[in-house]
Amino acid sequence: MGHVMSDFPKIQLLSPKRGMPPKHFADLSEEERIEALGELGLPKFRADQIARHYYGRFEADPSTMTDLPAAQRELVKDSLFPRLLTPVRKVETDNGDTTKTLWRLHDGILLESVLMRYPGRATLCISSQAGCGMACPFCATGQGGLDRNLSTAEIVDQVREAAAMMEAEGSRLTNVVFMGMGEPLANYNRVVSAVRQIVSPAPHGFGISQRNVTVSTVGLAPAIRKLADEGLSVTLAVSLHTPDDELRDELVPMNNRFTVQDVLDAARYYADQTGRRVSIEYALIRDINDHDFRADMLGQKLHDALGPLVHVNLIPLNPTPGSKWDASPRERQDEFVRRVIAQGVTCTVRDTKGQEIAAACGQLAADEKQAGEKAGA
Numbered sequence: 604m605g606h607v608m609s610d611f612p613k614i615q616l617l618s619p620k621r622g623m624p625p626k627h628f629a630d631l632s633e634e635e636r637i638e639a640l641g642e643l644g645l646p647k648f649r650a651d652q653i654a655r656h657y658y659g660r661f662e663a664d665p666s667t668m669t670d671l672p673a674a675q676r677e678l679v680k681d682s683l684f685p686r687l688l689t690p691v692r693k694v695e696t697d698n699g700d701t702t703k704t705l706w707r708l709h710d711g712i713l714l715e716s717v718l719m720r721y722p723g724r725a726t727l728c729i730s731s732q733a734g735c736g737m738a739c740p741f742c743a744t745g746q747g748g749l750d751r752n753l754s755t756a757e758i759v760d761q762v763r764e765a766a767a768m769m770e771a772e773g774s775r776l777t778n779v780v781f782m783g784m785g786e787p788l789a790n791y792n793r794v795v796s797a798v799r800q801i802v803s804p805a806p807h808g809f810g811i812s813q814r815n816v817t818v819s820t821v822g823l824a825p826a827i828r829k830l831a832d833e834g835l836s837v838t839l840a841v842s843l844h845t846p847d848d849e850l851r852d853e854l855v856p857m858n859n860r861f862t863v864q865d866v867l868d869a870a871r872y873y874a875d876q877t878g879r880r881v882s883i884e885y886a887l888i889r890d891i892n893d894h895d896f897r898a899d900m901l902g903q904k905l906h907d908a909l910g911p912l913v914h915v916n917l918i919p920l921n922p923t924p925g926s927k928w929d930a931s932p933r934e935r936q937d938e939f940v941r942r943v944i945a946q947g948v949t950c951t952v953r954d955t956k957g958q959e960i961a962a963a964c965g966q967l968a969a970d971e972k973q974a975g976e977k978a979g980a
């Protein structure tokens with residue numbers, strides 16, 4: 604019986620070709636758009652017209668762009684507006700203030716973005732890669748490895764979708780943080796191109812204020828320096844998590860390549876070039892990195908390296924499934940904050956939204972992938 608079965612060729616029901624999606628309008632430069640439209644027989648000014656729909660009205664379906672000649676809407680759609688993000692499901696929490704959306708990409712890969720509404724602002728947490736290769740042991744995404752980089756348009760379209768959602772609510776998307784899945788600086792060119800489209804005024808981009816856009820990194824020092832020279836002034840967040848190399852080698856494996864000092868020097872360069880305060884992310888983990896001496900050392904090192912150009916964001920650890928680690932007790936957290944501040948460095952504790960729907964920091968993860976595969980099947 605067994606060998607009869609094995610005579611059958613293996614039938615693959617699903618063989619998604621994993622890789623970059625087809626080219627999209629948001630992947631192209633101004634000149635490339637004009638050229639692509641020219642090939643469809645459309646004059647130059649149409650590029651601008653379409654951009655106004657996409658960035659100004661958050662519209663990605665040319666069939667609704669009624670100022671385009673009817674005969675060409677389908678052509679434009681087929682060649683420049685492939686569907687990049689297909690919603691699989693949406694989950695809400697915090698009384699509807701937080702929405703996590705699970706998206707399916709063209710090749711079946713699943714991706715999440717999280718929209719958090721606060722009084723007076725709305726922050727979208729986006730992904731820059733499918734999965735992540737940085738392998739930080741406390742982060743759910745880090746456990747599954749890297750699937751692939753996202754294309755520029757896959758990054759930009761997460762923002763467009765959220766902006767459309769906020770507009771439908773009579774409100775506005777004001778902040779974007781690259782704190783979802785992936786290491787943004789490991790997908791450097793696409794992320795920088797996406798950032799330019801997020802901050803450029805319409806019709807070239809969504810016009811979100813640069814100071815309201817945050818790029819968060821494990822600390823790829825050379826890429827931080829490169830970003831500093833881009834002529835942008837977005838907020839840089841560095842995931843430090845401990846001030847000493849010995850522990851950081853474990854918590855953030857990339858530390859084996861770029862040490863705490865390398866990272867802080869690069870952060871200083873970023874602050875000097877952009878005039879922006881650097882944000883230091885520190886997930887507080889009970890009995891791992893929450894000791895008094897680490898708080899003192901953190902404050903000292905940051906004060907020495909960055910002076911007033913730094914702010915510490917403490918994030919109570921969101922325990923991930925299967926991890927033995929937990930958040931620090933409240934008193935420990937308070938003492939840690941007090942000690943960092945005593946060194947002359949500002950320090951606050953991050954409000955963690957979305958916890959009960961696994962939408963909080965570092966929780967965009969593999970178990971969601973499976974759930975999504977079932978829901979989308």
Ligand code: SAH
Pocket residue numbers: 737739741742743781782783784785786787819820821840841842884885886918919920921922923964965966
């Ligand atoms: N790769 C980038 C961005 C992704 S994560 C980076 O590391 O900065 C965004 C932030 O969430 C990082 O500071 C990351 O260390 C943190 N984070 C990851 N897992 C977490 C967890 N379980 N609890 C709290 N913060 C976490």
